[in-house]
């Protein structure tokens with residue numbers, strides 16, 4: 001039998017979300033006499049994920065499907081509208097209420113933001129940028145912070161000389177290394193990586209992916225990897241979640257889903273024509289007929305039904321549940337037998 005700690009599905013979990021929702025109110029001009037009902041963008045709509053310790057869970061989906069919002073809800077940067085989050089054995093959000101020691105949370109959970117240009121303060125030197133998340137740590141002296149900064153810069157392949165530069169004096173790949181150094185400096189348990197390589201050239205992309213693999217091993221990290229690139233998910237992740245319009249449509253072991261995707265949306269994403277350079281298997285290049293659904297007035301029933309080649313009457317009426325269709329692989333589709 002497979003050892004519990006090596007099985008990506010049964011290993012101990014560091015992060016669990018249950019029925020997580022993040023709705024954004026749509027702001028209109030203030031009119032106290034308006035009879036219109038308040039409207040919301042359903043950015044993340046009932047998402048339950050489980051992330052085993054030491055593993056990588058990838059979240060794959062088109063632009064606007066709610067990936068970054070999910071990350072911001074988990075890190076409480078955009079507190080969830082409802083649902084539960086447990087992290088490292090503690091419930092940190094229960095319903096709307098957050099019960100959390102933020103200093104401890106942000107030592108143990110770090111995020112590499114989607115765009116290093118906007119997440120790195122252009123006025124701060126690399127040394128200070130990387131030191132930022134370490135400064136609030138209890139019982140850590142200034143000289144210890146300096147040591148953590150240097151250790152972390154070295155771990156990402158930067159030198160003491162880079163520590164004195166401003167972000168504008170770095171290449172795109174070096175900026176991303178700084179963003180990663182900053183996330184790993186406080187020695188977190190979980191790092192959320194939001195599109196860590198999408199802004200980089202293919203050769204630099206490969207270097208950063210290899211760096212992430214090394215760091216995971218050396219620092220014993222768990223990753224939540226957000227990407228729209230199937231090859232990046234395939235390279236780095238053990239488990240995969242496919243999101244569509246704020247919902248999970250398919251989840252399971254990455255290798256199983258890539259070998260045999262079953263949700264019609266995942267099938268379309270993955271079964272695109274063979275291409276010479278696998279690093280270009282990018283969702284941005286995938287064409288699915290029909291329009292991306294409105295996040296304000298989503299279609300009734302299954303949100304994918306207006307674009308789905310297999311849709312039947314029930315699809316526009318009932319929202320399908322996630323069902324296990326093979327060991328560990330879950331799909332939310334009324335007509336899943338059609339993709340068998």
Ligand SMILES: Nc1ncnc2c1ncn2[C@@H]1O[C@H](COP(=O)(O)OP(=O)(O)OP(=O)(O)O)[C@@H](O)[C@H]1O
Pocket residue numbers: 024041042043061062063064065066067068069070114228295
């Ligand atoms: N602060 C906000 N206020 C209102 N709506 C928001 C806010 N942030 C995101 N949204 C909306 O929520 C939805 C999901 O956005 P999100 O940024 O999570 O998508 P994403 O999957 O990360 O896309 P991308 O791949 O382009 O980064 C979109 O419709 C977006 O317009």
Ligand SMILES: [Mg+2]
Pocket residue numbers: 067068069114194
């Ligand atoms: Mg995003």
